Amino acid sequence: xxxxxxxxxxxxxxxxxxxxxxxxxxxxxxxxxxxxxxxxxxxxxxxxxxxxxxxxxxxxxxxxxxxxxxxxxxxxxxxxxxxxxxxxxxxxxxxxxxxxxxxxxxxxxxxxxxxxxxxxxxxxxxxxxxxxxxxxxxxxxxxxxxxxxxxxxxxxxxxxxxxxxxxxxxxxxxxxxxxxxxxxxxxxxxxxxxxxxxxxxxxxxxxxxxxxxxxxxxxxxxxxxxxxxxxxxxxxxxxxxxxxxxxxxxxxxxxxxxxxxxxxxxxxxxxxxxxxxxxxxxxxxxxxxxxxxxxxxxxxxxxxxxxxxxxxxxxxxxxxxxxxxxxxxxxxxxxxxxxxxxxxxx
Numbered sequence: 001x002x003x004x005x006x007x008x009x010x011x012x013x014x015x016x017x018x019x020x021x022x023x024x025x026x027x028x029x030x031x032x033x034x035x036x037x038x039x040x041x042x043x044x045x046x047x048x049x050x051x052x053x054x055x056x057x058x059x060x061x062x063x064x065x066x067x068x069x070x071x072x073x074x075x076x077x078x079x080x081x082x083x084x085x086x087x088x089x090x091x092x093x094x095x096x097x098x099x100x101x102x103x104x105x106x107x108x109x110x111x112x113x114x115x116x117x118x119x120x121x122x123x124x125x126x127x128x129x130x131x132x133x134x135x136x137x138x139x140x141x142x143x144x145x146x147x148x149x150x151x152x153x154x155x156x157x158x159x160x161x162x163x164x165x166x167x168x169x170x171x172x173x174x175x176x177x178x179x180x181x182x183x184x185x186x187x188x189x190x191x192x193x194x195x196x197x198x199x200x201x202x203x204x205x206x207x208x209x210x211x212x213x214x215x216x217x218x219x220x221x222x223x224x225x226x227x228x229x230x231x232x233x234x235x236x237x238x239x240x241x242x243x244x245x246x247x248x249x250x251x252x253x254x255x256x257x258x259x260x261x262x263x264x265x266x267x268x269x270x271x272x273x274x275x276x277x278x279x280x281x282x283x284x285x286x287x288x289x290x291x292x293x294x295x296x297x298x299x300x301x302x303x304x305x306x307x308x309x310x311x312x313x314x315x316x317x318x319x320x321x322x323x324x325x326x327x328x329x330x331x332x333x334x335x336x337x338x339x340x341x342x343x344x345x346x
Contacts (some may be wrong), residue, residue, distance in 0.1 A: 181323020
């Protein structure tokens with residue numbers, strides 16, 4: 001099987017390359033705006049790399065040629081920064097997906113496994129689970145959610161107009177691993193945050209609010225789902241998340257912190273002010289998304305794909321926090337470790 005992976009140097013892409021290195025019958029072609037160095041080592045070695053910017057219309061011809069003879073495409077390419085430049089994000093997220101679909105049709109490629117997200121869902125309940133039939137119109141105040149919902153609508157249209165397309169949508173919770181620690185810091189926390197406090201495994205306080213409940217997923221478990229989807233003829237959406245559902249009290253217990261009841265209005269004001277002042281890179285919509293995204297039921301992935309996550313939510317978050325504390329990363333531009341990691345030998 002010959003597959004193309006877009007965004008193959010990122011968080012999920014790196015985990016997927018690790019998983020596919022154990023599958024000798026799969027040949028991988030990696031696409032990224034910035035490809036790994038020749039000496040990057042595993043899991044990037046043995047991959048045929050091509051540097052392409054999917055958001056650039058000029059990519060269509062080389063992308064179509066690259067897809068010739070491919071069995072399937074895994075579409076991971078996505079941008080969430082710079083959050084102050086929405087047009088740049090949509091150029092990659094929407095324009096890049098549209099270019100990929102056009103190239104696939106021109107090359108006669110039928111199978112696509114797309115990295116969707118629970119963020120595509122409309123606001124939903126926190127006290128019960130929703131399945132894949134929940135509406136995917138997004139959370140309007142979150143740019144990330146709006147783009148994920150827009151791509152879902154784009155895929156709906158392409159599937160109606162091109163019934164030969166076989167599209168599998170993996171609607172994942174937030175995906176974490178230790179090697180994403182430095183990236184998460186750059187994208188969400190900012191360089192001014194005292195992340196070294198996480199080395200002790202303790203934080204002073206954690207905000208608590210009944211709406212702040214959500215799910216996560218380990219990158220290696222996400223990679224397993226992608227492999228299962230590639231080897232399956234199943235199409236449509238699949239929710240992916242691990243247990244337990246995370247909230248303020250559970251995180252506080254895990255980190256030895258004090259859960260402090262905090263009004264959502266106060267949290268929104270603080271996040272918005274810090275974002276506008278460019279103290280933190282996280283747009284305020286991420287808080288709204290956390291408060292609005294429904295808790296999902298993953299029964300379809302379990303029953304039809306045969307997917308079982310091996311990492312629970314506590315383990316996944318703990319691993320990420322240690323990655324943040326040590327500035328962990330890999331030998332790619334996207335997951336590059338922080339200078340702190342170099343100095344500490346992490």
